Amino acid sequence: MYNNITITSYDHKGQGIAKVEGKIIFVPNTIVGEIVNIKITKEKKNYMEGKVTAIIKESPTRVKRICPYYEDCGGCDLLHLPYDEQLKYKENKIKNIVNQYLKEKIEITSIVSSDQQLNYRNKVTFQADKENIGFFSKKSNKIVNIDSCLLLDKSLNNYLKELKKSNCFEKKKIILRTNGKQVLDNEDKIIKTIGKYQFKVSLTSFFQINDNVTLKMYEKIKEYCNLSKDDNVLDLYCGIGTIGIYLSELCKKVLGVEINEQAIKDANENKKLNKIDNITFIADNVNKVIDKLNFKPTIIIVDPPRAGLDTKTINQIIKFKPKKLIYTSCDPMTLVRDLKILKDHFKIEQITPFDMFPNTYHVECVCLLTKK
Ligand SMILES: C[S@@+](CC[C@H](N)C(=O)[O-])C[C@H]1O[C@@H](n2cnc3c(N)ncnc32)[C@H](O)[C@@H]1O
Known part of the structure; x- marks a missing residue:
């Protein structure tokens, strides 16, 4: 446990970086300038990983929890930063x-x-088991059960609601793609528009998200x-x-x-x-x-x-x-x-x-x- 530690920069994955006793600590969900108390979750020879237990001095720009799954789910990394x-x-x-x-x-x-900045994703891969449907958590293959995701196009969130009502989670992976009107969940194709061109895209083909x-x-x-x-x-x-x-x-x-x-x-x-x-x-x-x-x-x-x-x-x-x-x-x-x-x-x-x-x-x- 380290107390009153200042976050000084970010790493390539958007995690805050602090230095204690000559060693670097990576601390997710922090903002440069914030002072925090940290619990160490991993200790290696050259670096440590930590989790915030208390924010002592909070950045005035911090975006407050707009997603209930943020800390567990592996989807977002910067939701706490203003755009x-x-x-x-x-x-x-x-x-x-x-x-x-x-x-x-x-x-x-x-x-x-x-x-x-929200609802922009036109494609999603949900992980599922008998009880849950959602995304893998940040550091494990445990599924974080979600009711909706802030990054997904609204049609995908509506589809998720229906999927949950039907209670059929027999698939391990559910891949959906949308053009905003029609959600694709099988081997059919969907039509997407870029500029003046139209593109048919199958579920298994790549399309920018x-x-x-x-x-x-x-x-x-x-x-x-x-x-x-x-x-x-x-x-x-x-x-x-x-x-x-x-x-x-x-x-x-x-x-x-x-x-x-x-x-x-x-x-x-x-x-x-x-x-x-x-x-x-x-x-x-x-x-x-x-x-x-x-x-x-x-x-x-x-x-x-x-x-x-x-x-x-x-x-x-x-x-x-x-x-x-x-x-x-x-x-x-x-x-x-x-x-x-x-x-x-x-x-x-x-x-x-x-x-x-x-x-x-x-x-x-x-x-x-x-x-x-
Ligand atoms: C980032 S996507 C780009 C697709 C396209 N340029 C676009 O803007 O939609 C990369 C594509 O490379 C394909 N790909 C991956 N490895 C490849 C390889 N060794 N040879 C040819 N295509 C490959 C993938 O199937 C995928 O469609």
Whole structure:
């Protein structure tokens, strides 16, 4: 137990950091400047983890418990911070990671905010057992039973209410996706709209979870590409073809590559739905096919999962010598790891962070690189 400890900074997961007797303590749900009493929950050689037992000096900006599940549920990390402080935290986090790992001056724009800070999620995965339906708790596989979640689109919360009434929790995982009108809970498809395009998306295919930020992000990708009719765009990790289709009318050809076969089926339907004829999709592992593509890209867009790019993919991107590479990332640590290699061949022009996931520590980035 430590008393009267001042929180001095945040870690990459939005936890407060304090220092006691030369050792760092990570303390969730705290704000820089607050003075707290801490119970140690884990002690390692170089650091400790703690839990607040009392707030001695509370930050005047603290947002008071707006969710009854906040302390147990693993969904949110920053619900206690006002939105402008969340944005500041995320922007600084990207700056710190970039400075620390790339060690050169790179332009990072202001973070692009989300129009909705609550009820923005269009997809949810509930965990269930015989008695509970909700989310895994922060540090275990215990299910925190919930009646509704502040981050979910209202239609998903209404669906949860009905699900609870029906008392049928025979599934372990319940995945739902919505377009605000119709909730999808099986293998059918739902129609989503981004700008002037419509997209059919199956439950098992990837689709960005915050619609208003997705539109802003795709607009930034379009701006970074600054396409002409001579450009051939390679859209790697293309999901259901959203980015490629969004850009298709501005360039000569698009080739999308995606590992999930169902997503590629959706992508081909989306090509027809939007009457696009200059786009082709390949269902395969980027790593396996990247050196066999019969395509000369002038611009490459990558939007990999959290793991980022593998060495073979990076090497082939370098070999393609595109005039631009646009790297969309949901994990700044793997982004900087990959940029460290790419920067010998490309100039890192700018990084724009996006608040795709308000109230969590997660942040999306789009990075523009140009050939050196
Ligand atoms: C972050 S999502 C991006 C999807 C799309 N760009 C969008 O904006 O909706 C990453 C996608 O990469 C796919 N993926 C993961 N590993 C892959 C691999 N090795 N090869 C090809 N696609 C992969 C996933 O199935 C997922 O659809």
